Structures are given as C-alpha cells and as structure tokens.
Amino acid sequence: MDRAADIPLQGSPPWPARHRCKRDSRGQLFGCLLAFCLLAVFMLALPVAYLLSKHLGEPPACKAEEKAFRMPEFQKQIGTPPATELKPWAHLTVSAPHELKCVPGFPSLLWKDDQTLQSSPKVKIHYENGFLVISKPGDYFVYAQVTFQNQITEKDNCSSGKVTRVTQTISTSSSRYPVPVELLRSSRTVGEIQNWKHAIYLGAIVHLQENDTLFVNVSSAKLVNNKHGETFFGAFLI
Structure with a gap:
C-alpha cells in the first residue's frame, strides 16, 4: 500500500516538469519586454541622431545666415531699435x-x-x-x-x-x-x-x-x- 501511493496518477506531469514550464514562460515574457524597450529607445533616438547630424553637417556660413535671419519675438512686435544717437x-x-x-x-x-x-x-x-x-x-x-x-x-x-x-x-x-x-x-x-x-x-x-x-x-x-x-x-x- 505504501509503495502504490508513491506512483503518480496518469495524465498529470511530475512536479519538476511543471516548475520548468512556468520558469520558461516567465523568461520569454521578460525577453519580450526587454526587446520592446530596446526598440522604443532606438525609435526615439533616430530623430535626435538625424537632427544632430544635420546640425553638425551645416557649413558655418549657413549657420550664421540662419542666426542672422532669426529675430526674437519681442523685436518682431516692436521692431528693430534705432541706432544709438550721438550726444553733443x-x-x-x-x-x-x-x-x-x-x-x-x-x-x-x-x-x-x-x-x-x-x-x-x-x-x-x-x-x-x-x-x-x-x-x-x-x-x-x-x-x-x-x-x-x-x-x-x-x-x-x-x-x-x-x-x-x-x-x-x-x-x-x-x-x-x-x-x-x-x-x-x-x-x-x-x-x-x-x-x-x-x-x-x-x-x-x-x-x-x-x-x-x-x-x-x-x-x-x-x-x-x-x-x-x-x-x-x-x-x-x-
């Protein structure tokens, strides 16, 4: 009777096999989350890298022209201040x-x-x-x-x-x-x-x-x- 009690029932896997399946499923889930995070970081880094490469690739003359062309908002509203008046x-x-x-x-x-x-x-x-x-x-x-x-x-x-x-x-x-x-x-x-x-x-x-x-x-x-x-x-x- 005691030896018969140790024999597992048909259709039910042993305990170590069930534990290994759970561990494998958790590992797959963690791997999917890690891959998704890396993909998101890569997608966010693409526009930054593109803008940085475009800025560094511009010649100095273009940067100077763009800087000169841009006008602060307050100057757009009130106009360019007049030249300093000479004093007597x-x-x-x-x-x-x-x-x-x-x-x-x-x-x-x-x-x-x-x-x-x-x-x-x-x-x-x-x-x-x-x-x-x-x-x-x-x-x-x-x-x-x-x-x-x-x-x-x-x-x-x-x-x-x-x-x-x-x-x-x-x-x-x-x-x-x-x-x-x-x-x-x-x-x-x-x-x-x-x-x-x-x-x-x-x-x-x-x-x-x-x-x-x-x-x-x-x-x-x-x-x-x-x-x-x-x-x-x-x-x-x-």
Missing part, C-alpha cells in the same frame, strides 16, 4: 590772456573756437564769443580748469589792487532767468610770495535747456596761464 560735447582751450570780456563782477574768459569738438552738426554745442550754447536739453557734465600764475606785476584791465586771492566760477544764462546763475565757484589764496601757480578745477552735473549758455569767470584774467593743458572748459551730455 565740446572741449575748449583758453585764448591769449589779453583776449577777455569784462562783465560785472569778474571778467569772462574767451576760448579758441577751433578747438570745439562736436559729435554731429544737428546736436553740437555751439561756441559764441566766450559762451557755450546748448542745442539739446538734458543733463550735462560741465567742467573747467583755470591755472593762475604770477606772470606779471601790472594790474589787469578788469580789476585793481594787489592780487591776494584768485577765484573761478562757472555760470549759466537762460531766458528763464533775468540774470546769470552761478553754478560753481572756488577760490585760492595766493599769499605774499613772488612766484606762485595754482590750478582750480570745477565740475558738476547740471540740467540745461535748449539755448542755455555756459561761461567761465575769473577774478584776475591777466594771471591765467594759457599754455596747452593748463586752462580748459567743456561740457558733454550724459
């Missing part, structure tokens, strides 16, 4: 010491108009008889340096007495004001020594309107050093 500016050097203009208070210096530097005929700063005339309103940096030197002992023709102090000012005149307006001022004491030399520099940002004028006044015009680089005057739009 001027730089003058002083004339000979005897060429001065006497005004109430201090004499106004005259300048060499052939030294005027301009950016464009339409927006240039004009020079007229000691004055810089503004043609375009805006904020300007205005500057001037005057070098005083004890070159002579005679009195200048716009002041009297012994010189013990020198002063420089930058002023503006406008149709908006009844009298000129002083913008900047600086003074130096020269002392009692025989030979001395003092340079005074002034500079500031000021707002100017069209047809406003700028000019430099000094306390002793005969003491102004007119050598190159010693005394100058200018302005430029910022």
